[in-house]
Amino acid sequence: MKDNRQKRFEYLKANKAYLSEREKQEYYELLQELKGFQAFEEEYLADMEEERTVSESLSFESRSRARRSTGAKSPLTSGRQGRKKTETPNVADSETEEVPRKPKKKKSWLKRIFFALLALLLVMVGFFIYGYQRGISREGGAIKAEQFHGAGNSDGSVNILLLGADQRPGQSSDVAHSDSIMVLNIGRSGKMQLVSFMRDTLVNIPGVGDASQGPNMKLNAAFTIGEQNENQGVELVRQTLQQNFGINAKYYAVVDFSSFATVIDSLFPGGVQIDAKFSTINGQKFDEVPVPDDLAETEGMAPNDRELSAEEAAALGYPDGGGIFMMIKQGPQRMNGRTLLNYARFRHDDQGDFGRVQRQQQVLETLTSKVKNPLTLFTGASALGTARAVTMTNLPNTFLLTKVLPAMFGGVETTTIPDDNDWQAAYDMYGGSGLLIDMNKYSAKAKDILGQ
Template sequence: MAKQDSNLTHHEELRLDYLQKNIHYLNDKERNELAYLQYKWETGRPLLSRKKSYIPEYEEDERVEDWEPYREEQDDFEDDFVETEDDILPPYPHRRRYFSTVRSIDIPKAKKVRKKKKGRVKRFFLVLFLVILAVLVGMGFMFVKGMASVEQRAASERFAGQSSANGVNILILGTDGRIGESSSMTRTDSIMVLNVNNRDKKVKLVSFMRDTLIDIGGNDYKLNVAYTFGEQNGNQGAENVREVLKENFDIDVKYYALVDFSTFATAIDTLFPKGVTIDAQFATVDGQPVSSVDVPDDLRMENGVVPNQTISVGLQQMDGRTLLNYARFRKDDEGDFGRTKRQQQVLAAIMTQAKDPTKLFTGAEALGKVYALTSTNIPQTFIVTNGLFATLDARNGIEQTTIPAIGDWVDEYDVYGGLGLKIDFGKYQNRLSELGLR
């Protein structure tokens, strides 16, 4: 195809090229200028001018194809026009590929584009809000359904919980309660504080060793008897543990959850019908490595006799009963410290494996059942709304700490003559501050 001659001056061609490339950023004046230059280029006539330039007036929204009257008017002026200096300048090279599309150019109106984008953003967030609301309502319904399936719900105790500075601290107590025993006869096998919904977007877990010596009335007692004393004083075991932790470690706890042997096993089997994946590990026994150990099987006790269950070392699926026995074992060379590590491992596995989004509703129903079986003051609304975010935070890692650290204590005896752990409380108050739990 033959090259089309341009009736624009060199400077006008440059200006037209610039305006076309920046078409989305032009103000009203520049858009008018672009439309005029396009009109001149499309007429195909050589550029003529009078002593005073002739620029026809037009409205902002006029298009080039609506300018036919100006063609006739320019013909009337043609005899009065003279060739300008610009007409004898060397021809400016055409950008053929770009100019050939001039007739298809549509000058956008910036205000309308912005309004359209704002409308899309609003619709997106509205749909997102409705989806989240529907999910929460559905989870809440299934949670209540799970609670309703339990005939006899566990009673909650009086608990004067206090808010913490960063996130929510939850006291988790695992008791050695057995069938036929009253709560005043039980002690706490595990004492943990779980910190969730904090600024670090991580789950933090602190275990307090049960043999840590604390001062009660001027005498040294082991930490695990604090629950027993509280239960003997009007069923306030969890509250007494909270007060002891506040007095000795200066840590505030908002909620509590009390889990005994049977409740723990039932909860695991309800939430994880296929079991929990655990890489079972034990320390040496009498200085010798082991490939398996025999652990007490408390849930199968008959006539006061507790049988054993063999658990092998390595990766495996554990049901609720096996997971309980694994978490309670303390007959390897690490003793209570090894048991505390296994308890942390079990709780971390539960939280990280409960995050499958495809089980939001069935999981909520199972959680409702577990909630009804557990003595706790955690509000139902917190479970439904904040529990999901806490589980998602577990993907960023679970920061685990044991107090005291292994070997960081002095052996001393409690008031009953039992060997306990004397520790530096000021040191561990600072450690809890570093973790963000105080």
């Protein structure tokens, strides 16, 4: 059979100048089958270029006259019975001839992949809308965003200011501080870059105090001062970071206690596996650490909650007296949103606020690694919708879906400003203890990681 196809190929090749369009198609198919795709591609492109050159130099009529004047006849005509006239190749038709079958199949597969991705995106949008409506129902309406004059970086990357407000249920925002202050960069490298600023870092807050005396206010005070001035807390934090560290922030998100727990439970209904790590407390190591449970007032006591007296709490280093404490064991365990919140906020071990920053970064890294699981693709979109509804933010929904969610699959790298023990103990203008840092050093470090 192969010998017959080889003979047929050689016959068509010898009469190539006289082939009809159907015969040309047959010739190219045999060429690809017998000689390989590379030979087919080279000859096919060469033929197309030759016919294009002929088309530009001769009109169809002049070519027809030239052919009749020479009296040339197709050998195919004389070698076949029943054929009444020679079929001449139509050069004009060959110019628009489709690419043969294999390229067509490739285009078909690309089209299928495109529509599959489009369908996937539409499903994710649907889950996002579902999560958003669920969050709106929980909050009783959309949360109003604050005024924010952020800007993007010159390199095209985007910084998002993330604030965790230590606002308890029933407490107004003008008496709350920013419990955690982070800036998340998306687009500057293959991974998200997260910088945590320790809240007691001494800085100059624009319009507050005498800047000539040097840094004299705690960083987390900017949120409270701004909230007391017509709800401009987030904007004042942005201005403070820009003035002291030279970094921009285009978007922001503020999460309070209950909002954080809701988002975690939406994303991971079965909880999150994490390795709980605490330092010593007053020099003593505990296998089970009592952690203040700030949601007990509105949600009741959890199964692992315990009520401590003022004396018991004071012995563990808690200056605010007794109350409801959640008992969290050291080591690997599964936490729901409420437990994870209490774990991330704890700062009463011997590492103090630096230990809390480390736990917050650990929680974020753990959540990001869990999102990489393809099974969380749709629940992740749903949780983002819920987060958007219960979080005060100016992040556009399109940015959340097209930038933030994909960036989570790349992972996150974390940095703390300042580093552990890289500061001097000092006081703010009110006599409160703070951290005095080398501002030139950490300003350069922040800009190197987050851009400007």
